[in-house]
Amino acid sequence: MFAVIRDLTRYNIEFAIGCLLVGIITLFALASFFAPVAPTMIYTVPPDMPPSMTYWFGTNSRGQDLFWQLSYAFRNTLTFGVLVAIISRIISITVGLLAGYLGGWVDRVLMFFNDIFVSLPIFPLLILVYFVLRSNLDMFTLALIMGCLGWPFDARLIRSVSLGLRHREFTRHATFSGMSPRKIMFEEHLPYVMPIVLSTAIANMIWSIGMEVTLAVLGFTNLNIPTVGTTLYWANNHSAMIVGVWWWILIPVVLIVALFIGLFLLTVSLNEYIDPRSRLRRMGGA
Amino acid sequence: MRDYLTFVLKRLLQLAAVVFAGISAAFFITHLSPISPVDMIVNRVAAQASVSPLAIMELRESLSALFGTDLPLHIKYFNFWTRFLVGDLGPSLLAFPTPAMNLVMRALPWTVGLLMTSILISWTIGNILGGLGGYYQNNRFLKAFGVVAMGVQPIPYYIVAFLLVLLFGYFWPVMPISGGFSINVRPGFTFEFIASVIHHSILPAASLVIVGLGISFLGMRAMVSNIVTEDYVTYAELAGVKTERVVFFYVIRNAMVPQLTGLAMALGGIFSGTIITEQVFAYPGLGALLVSAVNAGDTTLVLAVSSIAVVAVASAIFVIDLLHPLLDPRVKVK
Numbered sequence: 001m002f003a004v005i006r007d008l009t010r011y012n013i014e015f016a017i018g019c020l021l022v023g024i025i026t027l028f029a030l031a032s033f034f035a036p037v038a039p040t041m042i043y044t045v046p047p048d049m050p051p052s053m054t055y056w057f058g059t060n061s062r063g064q065d066l067f068w069q070l071s072y073a074f075r076n077t078l079t080f081g082v083l084v085a086i087i088s089r090i091i092s093i094t095v096g097l098l099a100g101y102l103g104g105w106v107d108r109v110l111m112f113f114n115d116i117f118v119s120l121p122i123f124p125l126l127i128l129v130y131f132v133l134r135s136n137l138d139m140f141t142l143a144l145i146m147g148c149l150g151w152p153f154d155a156r157l158i159r160s161v162s163l164g165l166r167h168r169e170f171t172r173h174a175t176f177s178g179m180s181p182r183k184i185m186f187e188e189h190l191p192y193v194m195p196i197v198l199s200t201a202i203a204n205m206i207w208s209i210g211m212e213v214t215l216a217v218l219g220f221t222n223l224n225i226p227t228v229g230t231t232l233y234w235a236n237n238h239s240a241m242i243v244g245v246w247w248w249i250l251i252p253v254v255l256i257v258a259l260f261i262g263l264f265l266l267t268v269s270l271n272e273y274i275d276p277r278s279r280l281r282r283m284g285g286a
Numbered sequence: 287m288r289d290y291l292t293f294v295l296k297r298l299l300q301l302a303a304v305v306f307a308g309i310s311a312a313f314f315i316t317h318l319s320p321i322s323p324v325d326m327i328v329n330r331v332a333a334q335a336s337v338s339p340l341a342i343m344e345l346r347e348s349l350s351a352l353f354g355t356d357l358p359l360h361i362k363y364f365n366f367w368t369r370f371l372v373g374d375l376g377p378s379l380l381a382f383p384t385p386a387m388n389l390v391m392r393a394l395p396w397t398v399g400l401l402m403t404s405i406l407i408s409w410t411i412g413n414i415l416g417g418l419g420g421y422y423q424n425n426r427f428l429k430a431f432g433v434v435a436m437g438v439q440p441i442p443y444y445i446v447a448f449l450l451v452l453l454f455g456y457f458w459p460v461m462p463i464s465g466g467f468s469i470n471v472r473p474g475f476t477f478e479f480i481a482s483v484i485h486h487s488i489l490p491a492a493s494l495v496i497v498g499l500g501i502s503f504l505g506m507r508a509m510v511s512n513i514v515t516e517d518y519v520t521y522a523e524l525a526g527v528k529t530e531r532v533v534f535f536y537v538i539r540n541a542m543v544p545q546l547t548g549l550a551m552a553l554g555g556i557f558s559g560t561i562i563t564e565q566v567f568a569y570p571g572l573g574a575l576l577v578s579a580v581n582a583g584d585t586t587l588v589l590a591v592s593s594i595a596v597v598a599v600a601s602a603i604f605v606i607d608l609l610h611p612l613l614d615p616r617v618k619v620k
Contacts, residue, residue, distance in 0.1 A: 123558030124592045128315040210442035264440035
């Protein structure tokens with residue numbers, strides 16, 4: 001494990017940069033546990049102050065210190081991303097391994113549903129969910145719904161790996177020594193698909209956080225929970241750009257873009273590492 | 287040929303299943319909504335003028351009969367499908383007596399036009415540049431382009447669109463930032479109107495192209511950098527086949543087919559991107575219509591837009607899938 005990380009940082013500059021960016025944002029989000037004020041309270045500091053030594057990120061028109069506000073927002077956004085990733089991983093691993101190992105009609109039925117989920121337009125569906133639930137839509141419900149929509153691509157990927165594993169020698173040995181299919185799938189095959197699970201989990205976080213930001217910016221989530229998206233929503237709502245409170249928009253946008261690029265670099269470098277051909281080329285060329 | 291026909295038939299069945307599942311989901315989700323369209327209209331009428339209570343009661347009854355809101359859910363569902371099959375989705379609430387279908391049909395050409403243009407541009411340019419980037423791995427320009435694409439690709443459509451508005455509408459105001467055409471131009475088949483439409487579509491299309499370009503560039507580059515190590519490419523190079531021929535007909539031609547499937551699979555996501563872009567630029571397409579329908583609590587219009595979206599995206603994927611075996615003879619149509 002440590003050898004892998006060492007190799008990655010040595011031969012893969014993308015991985016190092018990605019780790020750095022995601023690490024900084026995570027530390028920033030963790031800082032919210034030491035926040036001196038409650039993040040949902042408004043008018044605790046003078047409004048519309050530009051960034052200075054007292055207020056590092058300035059204050060917004062609702063009288064909140066943007067540093068602590070954003071720290072809490074990033075904590076929520078990251079938690080949301082991880083939650084969606086976990087839920088959708090559970091579904092995609094189960095479906096992928098079942099379809100790949102059992103094959104036959106199980107495979108056909110699961111892949112049929114998979115194909116349906118792939119071609120559903122997700123964004124209009126999420127808007128519909130908001131349309132029904134309105135302000136009852138909390139973070140966890142949204143994460144659950146997005147987790148149930150975000151698995152099909154990765155399930156297909158896991159299935160294709162598992163199809164190859166089924167014909168390997170060790171699987172036959174396990175079957176003949178009386179291992180149950182469930183045990184074979186989750187004890188023998190799962191470790192082989194783990195690297196894919198990891199890299200797709202990060203890609204899934206990019207997708208879900210992007211969706212959440214978009215929904216929130218349009219006003220289609222619960223606006224009382226501070227997230228990066230709702231921060232931007234309130235900034236737009238107070239016409240921050242026109243009033244000249246540019247830091248209210250610029251700082252969250254820069255930070256969220258840094259997070260996206262960091263996560264993306266992590267998936268790209270992990271994918272390259274998983275594929276032995278590109279890994280060898282890079283190590284040989286470095 | 288017979289194999290191909292059975293393949294088409296199978297895919298057609300799947301298309302029907304996807305459309306059925308998608309629209310059913312949209313139907314049940316909207317009908318779970320606590321907002322009753324009848325109450326909405328009655329409230330609006332009652333707020334506008336003082337009408338006798340008896341008249342309001344009659345209005346409520348006739349509206350309930352019109353929308354069929356008193357019926358049990360499964361009968362409503364059945365009625366919805368029988369009406370959907372003849373293209374009638376009921377009146378919209380936003381613009382009351384206008385059928386929701388008319389509003390959707392008015393918005394559809396804008397979205398389809400924007401989507402088609404930006405997909406064609408980003409897919410073609412992205413794939414050609416990506417192919418070259420995978421073949422000439424040491425070219426400095428293509429390497430720099432790869433770094434930029436990697437930086438832009440994970441950023442959501444919304445942020446890209448928003449940055450474009452800030453740049454070209456606020457700091458350097460050269461582009462119109464809202465609407466589909468200028469107010470002082472009369473819609474019609476005139477040069478003035480077409481020029482205005484193109485001028486207004488540059489920024490929305492650019493925001494879609496910027497993100498889409500990165501996706502197809504990176505996918506194609508990864509694909510090509512694996513193909514160039516294959517023996518047949520080395521053989522062709524050694525046999526003295528012209529480099530352009532190797533690049534375009536030996537390498538890019540083979541890498542193109544998976545990219546086409548990738549496009550089909552990404553189409554749903556790109557469509558979502560269009561919705562957001564339209565909202566940012568107040569473009570008169572389906573996305574802006576959907577958002578205003580949700581904000582107004584217009585159940586029928588929301589249902590109409592999502593149904594058409596499901597049908598449109600599913601059929602586009604269907605068409606691309608049908609092309610797949612024709613382009614790649616190695617794909618077995620079973």
